[in-house]
Amino acid sequence: MFPYESGQRPIHPRQNWSQKPPLHRAPISMKSPIIAMFQDEEGNIDLNKIEKTARQINEIYSQVSPIILRFIKR
Numbered sequence: 001m002f003p004y005e006s007g008q009r010p011i012h013p014r015q016n017w018s019q020k021p022p023l024h025r026a027p028i029s030m031k032s033p034i035i036a037m038f039q040d041e042e043g044n045i046d047l048n049k050i051e052k053t054a055r056q057i058n059e060i061y062s063q064v065s066p067i068i069l070r071f072i073k074r
Contacts, residue, residue: 037049038050
């Protein structure tokens with residue numbers, strides 16, 4: 001009726017459970033295009049670009065938030 005006798009389980013193809021499959025990691029610039037925008041020509045993170053972008057986002061938020069709040073209050 002059942003393919004295995006009681007108490008038996010099928011053998012999993014990966015015998016050694018303590019081994020983890022290898023991880024394939026891409027370089028940061030290939031991993032995320034967003035991170036790549038904040039890198040300089042040598043691939044290092046450019047903190048000046050991050051700061052400039054954060055300031056721009058803050059300015060946009062301060063301009064748009066009053067408009068959005070009007071629609072939410074209705």
